[in-house]
Amino acid sequence: MATMDPARQGETGREDRDGKARAMWPLCGVAAGVSGGVATLLADVRTGTDGREPVDASILADLNRSVAHLGLIAGFLTVVLLLVLAAAWRRQVEPRVPGSTAAYLVSGALTASAAGLTYGYGWKGALAIYLPGGMNEQSFREDGLFVYFMLNDFGGFIGWLGVVVAAGAVAWMALRERTISRWIGWFSILPVLAVTLFAGLTGLPGFQGVVGPAWMFVAFLGLAWGRSTIVR
Template identity: 45%
Template sequence: MSTIDPDLALTTPARTTTATAARAPRDRAWPLWGAAAGLLGFAATVVFDARPTSEMEAADRGESVIVDPSLMDELTRMPNYLGFLVGFAAVAALIVFAAAWKARVETRFTRSIAARVVSGGLLVTAAGLTLAYGWKGALANYGYDGPEAGLYEDDGLFVYFMLTDFGPYIPWLGVLIMAFALGWMAWRERTISRVLGTVSVIYGLLVVGGFVVMGVPGLAGPASGLWLAIACIWLSLGSSRVTERIA
């Protein structure tokens, strides 16, 4: 009895009809770990982003202010504290999602380099965010209204503040790279919805264009958590081949 190499699916078109593929039994739960990671990461990075009061008031007036150690007394503990806790939860969800992707996708499409790029991007983001959210927790701990206030002078607090300035934004580069990998899987390997792959590549190109034009290293951060959540919900509810249940 002959067997079919599942890797042949990467190089030959699927012979099932669209209707048949849509009716295929699916594992729809595991991509939701990625959705949870994206939403938690967006909250920890953007919603709980902490700035000195003077800086935010100047921004509201359309002005700018030089942020220096003298403004560290204007930082409040709670945004950094919540960013630290929610951020660590996001990292945990990213790691679980990366493990699920490896178990459900990499082990099935063994010749797909793009599938491994997805896993690598997720782990790069998780590793970087672990440090970034840890720095937010440290700033919450040592700040003026923190439980260990006074252990560091303003210059020391300013170091932690600068680490949290772009620290929670830069590591999302790994998820941005994942977007391009999904595009490859959609158009070259036919394992991801082509609409999802196209949207992912368009998003990635917009951010890369921002890198080139603006030169801001944290541009991947503001929206990548939301993109990850949308992409993973799309995977869960859609008909991409990576979610088909294998007997």
């Protein structure tokens, strides 16, 4: 009876009950979706403010430094996971489909998001150290702190655009090239359409930060436990 080389098994995944190797690398994408949702939505520094408009520097009194700190930690974890996922995609997927431009686009788009989100989540850390209670709380007056608050308005959202581009590439691979389960392809169209409509109709620059983490969680969970060609 043939057996799998333990070293090779460790590279590709883990044996399931049917004796087939199940890839574990897509779980990096699942984890990135979870940590990204925490960093972008749960740790939104605007959470807990009273929503008054127009906003001025007086809103700083309502900010929670711990929320900004959580956003930095979860955000930087998300960046690391996106980079690991991009590297795993290049190693595991691209050699399987060398003729697919869309496959190469995925890893590049994930890397682009990681770069943008490094800045976006870095602004959360800046607030964490400059707000009262932070290690450098006396460094800026209210007008300076307000600049950091404004940077956080969309800072943790805009960088998810690369992930939505990756979703579009995954949709193409699924529906055109048939190397990914078709349901993942149809699902991947949704964030692309949503971001395109919101940006085109309203000018909203950050809706990808709402749909991007959710797409990653569902799509990569589907890749991990589904029957897509690129992970078998």
